[in-house]
Amino acid sequence: MAIRYPNGRKYTPPNNTSVGQTTKKKKMDPTYSNRGKSLEDKIDETNQYYLSANIAVIHKKPVPVQIVKVEYPSRSAAVIREAYFRTPSTTDYNGVYKGHYIDFDAKETKNKTSFPLKNVHLHQVIHMRAAVEQGGICFLLVQFTTLERFFILPFDVLNQAWIGMDNGERKSIPFEVFEKEAIEVKEGYVPQLDYLKAITALLPI
Amino acid sequence: MAIRYPNGRKYTPPNNTSVGQTTKKKKMDPTYSNRGKSLEDKIDETNQYYLSANIAVIHKKPVPVQIVKVEYPSRSAAVIREAYFRTPSTTDYNGVYKGHYIDFDAKETKNKTSFPLKNVHLHQVIHMRAAVEQGGICFLLVQFTTLERFFILPFDVLNQAWIGMDNGERKSIPFEVFEKEAIEVKEGYVPQLDYLKAITALLPI
Numbered sequence: 001m002a003i004r005y006p007n008g009r010k011y012t013p014p015n016n017t018s019v020g021q022t023t024k025k026k027k028m029d030p031t032y033s034n035r036g037k038s039l040e041d042k043i044d045e046t047n048q049y050y051l052s053a054n055i056a057v058i059h060k061k062p063v064p065v066q067i068v069k070v071e072y073p074s075r076s077a078a079v080i081r082e083a084y085f086r087t088p089s090t091t092d093y094n095g096v097y098k099g100h101y102i103d104f105d106a107k108e109t110k111n112k113t114s115f116p117l118k119n120v121h122l123h124q125v126i127h128m129r130a131a132v133e134q135g136g137i138c139f140l141l142v143q144f145t146t147l148e149r150f151f152i153l154p155f156d157v158l159n160q161a162w163i164g165m166d167n168g169e170r171k172s173i174p175f176e177v178f179e180k181e182a183i184e185v186k187e188g189y190v191p192q193l194d195y196l197k198a199i200t201a202l203l204p205i
Numbered sequence: 206m207a208i209r210y211p212n213g214r215k216y217t218p219p220n221n222t223s224v225g226q227t228t229k230k231k232k233m234d235p236t237y238s239n240r241g242k243s244l245e246d247k248i249d250e251t252n253q254y255y256l257s258a259n260i261a262v263i264h265k266k267p268v269p270v271q272i273v274k275v276e277y278p279s280r281s282a283a284v285i286r287e288a289y290f291r292t293p294s295t296t297d298y299n300g301v302y303k304g305h306y307i308d309f310d311a312k313e314t315k316n317k318t319s320f321p322l323k324n325v326h327l328h329q330v331i332h333m334r335a336a337v338e339q340g341g342i343c344f345l346l347v348q349f350t351t352l353e354r355f356f357i358l359p360f361d362v363l364n365q366a367w368i369g370m371d372n373g374e375r376k377s378i379p380f381e382v383f384e385k386e387a388i389e390v391k392e393g394y395v396p397q398l399d400y401l402k403a404i405t406a407l408l409p410i
Binding site: 051054056057059061062063064065067077078079080081082083084085086088089090094095096097098099100101103127130131133134135136 | 282303
């Protein structure tokens, strides 16, 4: 039986994405190598740059797994032989930037006209609500892959759309809302995706 | 061949503690049930209390593993059949409290007279140095298990001792330093280990 969120949307366990993160093959193009990189790769490289340049300390959280059985072969590393994916209770990325707590998730969509809210999980919304209440800076970093455009969607905008969906309104955020209320992040060379520059508008004065 | 940190101390992969976290048996005493709980359990329960009472949003990070092989049995959950422990690049706990970025690790020692620095890994010190530089609040939550006493050791105190060790000074922090420069956390009922109350002294005004 399919498990559903209280709002009726189907619950999707994090298995596929989690495995995809570690095993997916990457398309590489020697001329436009950035274009073949996943959003996650771009964020990871940007975070490494932020760390080495003393700009911020932001890390991706590991995929949570429940470890059941481990073997210890002699002369080699321990091998996990049985483990299961667990549902994360937070977003994927967090850290600290100029004294501010930063917390976000990365999302990709092939859609051109809107961002479907089914890309977002209820536990992520609940987590970000709590973090915002504590003074954290929370957002989604959304890539419209077909359009090759990146946006910082402030949590407040996401939250309004989520509440609307719960009240029977539309289940996606129109692209025009991104152009008006989100902050575009232009791709660069180093760092590839300078999203912290883009969030300056979200920081308390 | 044993891998060693630049300071000559042996590198210990996180395997044992990681597996221990999921499989260790807990001593239970019906009268003093708290005493049988691990430090990690006490922190987890405290963090759950902080979250539900809207006091703070602090989570333990999952153990990082490199997933190599996953099976998808029909009608049941995906099973990880081959995976390896990776070395974490951060501390175990982080989150947000009243607008402050909080970052710490939990350590237990059976010693009564000092806290051996071999309990701390170089990557944890490097990570906390960077987070403090960004305005984060970093510390160790240390339990002297034999003495049944808990202390918040501010990162500055740890860092001074670490630098001293690198310069050939002692490889542990004397208990007297804890009594003078650390902040004691008294065990309670709800929450069990109110460490955020104890860090008030560390917060910028």
